[in-house]
Amino acid sequence: MSFSFLDFEQQITGLINEGYSFIRVSDYFIEGATVKTVINRIDVDFSIDKAWEIARILKKHNIKASWYFRFSCPKYNLFEYSTINLINYLKKLKHEIGLHTELVDLEKFCFIDADEMLIKQKHIFENFFNINILGTASHGDITGNNNLDFWKTRKPSEFGLLYEAYDESLWNHCRYVSDSEWIRWKSYNNGIIMAGDERSPIQHAKDNPDLIYLLTHPDTYYNKNIHEG
Numbered sequence: 001m002s003f004s005f006l007d008f009e010q011q012i013t014g015l016i017n018e019g020y021s022f023i024r025v026s027d028y029f030i031e032g033a034t035v036k037t038v039i040n041r042i043d044v045d046f047s048i049d050k051a052w053e054i055a056r057i058l059k060k061h062n063i064k065a066s067w068y069f070r071f072s073c074p075k076y077n078l079f080e081y082s083t084i085n086l087i088n089y090l091k092k093l094k095h096e097i098g099l100h101t102e103l104v105d106l107e108k109f110c111f112i113d114a115d116e117m118l119i120k121q122k123h124i125f126e127n128f129f130n131i132n133i134l135g136t137a138s139h140g141d142i143t144g145n146n147n148l149d150f151w152k153t154r155k156p157s158e159f160g161l162l163y164e165a166y167d168e169s170l171w172n173h174c175r176y177v178s179d180s181e182w183i184r185w186k187s188y189n190n191g192i193i194m195a196g197d198e199r200s201p202i203q204h205a206k207d208n209p210d211l212i213y214l215l216t217h218p219d220t221y222y223n224k225n226i227h228e229g
Helices: 005-017 025-031 048-060 081-092 103-110 114-129 147-153 201-205
Strands: 021-023 037-044 066-069 096-101 135-138 175-178 186-189 211-216
Touching (some): 005 048, 005 201, 025 037, 025 135, 048 081, 066 081, 081 096, 096 114
Parallel strands (some): 021 037, 037 066, 037 211, 066 096, 096 135, 175 211
Antiparallel strands (some): 175 186
């Protein structure tokens, strides 16, 4: 398959037609999930314009998600007009907003304390956008570092957080399907990689997993071709 915005919408409607309902990541950690549930996560890695496209599609189908924004992204400014408007738009529609953290990278490249940086980022983000951040999602980049390593010796509660998006209580009990390889899908089942499995979310739904953890990166999608701006 391709990864056009039309394809994204067809995946969403296909999951609905298969009987799945959509919840935010925080909903899972607060209330749990019933059978045939999609935990809807969106990592905004590079493009605010493409994030707007995904947001409009979700609104069309009255679907909420958990959105994670980078504080130190070299491709977009968290406090630029379009980003501010997007986050306020998502807030109004009751989406969840969280931090897409890269704490190990920051510590290694900027020589700053990662714990202190998370506390500051959370404080600034919450105060500027008037929100309460419940969770973070670790960002994977080309640095060779695993930003998830930050959590090996720490707990989200130490920072006033409810969860980290790769918490084992979720990761080990779901069918995780991600578009993070740009031209193909990848998946894990209960924390174990499904090697060579490039099925789309709709195809995974045919297995009837109780819980699908769907990770979307707006940058993966396009109108006509991947080389669009």
